[in-house]
């Protein structure tokens with residue numbers, strides 16, 4: 001009787017849901033994004049105990065475990081990463097890695113090539129994303145308050161010390177926020193201050209545009225191929241605070257050109273080059 005009742009409700013509901021998903025692209029898009037969030041939450045909840053058992057607490061060593069779990073996600077979403085220039089990561093000791101940031105899917109591209117002993121800088125709000133916040137904390141992600149430059153600056157100077165004493169690399173999204181509009185936002189300066197203050201190289205990494213397979217405005221989320229290029233390190237030894245703007249501009253120009261090249265899009269014309277962050 002009970003299983004009969006269940007069938008009576010569950011089957012038509014499932015059919016209705018399938019029909020709705022078929023009919024509404026918006027709903028289908030949302031369901032797919034939601035499935036990604038659910039996957040992240042679930043995988044984090046399962047991986048957190050493994051991190052605790054293996055490494056005992058918050059440490060960059062946990063990134064290896066997290067990386068290996070996340071690397072399997074791409075198969076579920078039909079994503080392929082074609083990576084070039086990985087040899088540039090083979091620098092001795094710490095460095096600052098800067099890359100472009102398009103969407104929450106970037107986390108997969110990040111883990112695809114993440115070198116050993118590398119932590120990311122993230123907005124503090126991410127700490128409250130349930131198990132995802134927990135796993136980021138355990139992996140050693142450094143959280144900053146973007147609304148307070150002075151707070152972010154003081155956190156970052158602490159990072160500089162830890163980088164050299166503990167030999168860690170730091171991954172920063174210098175755009176400071178996600179941007180999926182097919183161009184790069186002007187860069188914030190924190191990453192470049194950090195590199196110069198600690199006299200470590202900057203390694204730019206560029207991911208091609210997602211717009212052909214992921215576009216919230218067009219409810220598009222299909223399988224796709226992402227081209228990734230790790231660019232040669234830019235050395236900062238001998239540079240001082242006065243060189244920050246130039247270093248930032250050099251990285252921005254190189255990365256933007258690489259972004260257009262990898263994405264197969266022409267450089268934007270009609271003077272739309274955004275102002276560089278001053």
Ligand SMILES: CCCCCCCC/C=C\CCCCCCCC(=O)SCCNC(=O)CCNC(=O)[C@H](O)C(C)(C)COP(=O)(O)OP(=O)(O)OC[C@H]1O[C@@H](n2cnc3c(N)ncnc32)[C@H](O)[C@@H]1OP(=O)(O)O
Pocket residue numbers: 040041043044047066069070101107120121122123126132135136139141144145146148149152153156157172173174175176177178187188189190191193194277278
């Ligand atoms: C097992 C399954 C698991 C599944 C789940 C997955 C888990 C995976 C685990 C782990 C993955 C983790 C993935 C994390 C991803 C996170 C991504 C994000 O959250 S992106 C947002 C946050 N990131 C940033 O914002 C960084 C970039 N921002 C900066 O570097 C900024 O510069 C910042 C925040 C430090 C300040 O921002 P301003 O908005 O105030 O802008 P400005 O123009 O840069 O700075 C203002 C003035 O301060 C100076 N300044 C900045 N930093 C300075 C410094 N360190 N020292 C001295 N002066 C500094 C600048 O030169 C500027 O001054 P003048 O205009 O030049 O005079």
Ligand SMILES: CCCCCCCCCCCCCCCC(=O)OC[C@@H](O)COP(=O)(O)O
Pocket residue numbers: 036037038040041103104105106107123126128129130131132176177178179
């Ligand atoms: C209980 C709480 C429920 C919350 C569920 C949320 C689960 C979301 C899982 C997504 C995990 C992916 C993490 C990638 C981090 C990321 O890419 O964050 C975006 C920020 O860089 C930029 O922020 P923004 O300024 O908003 O563009």
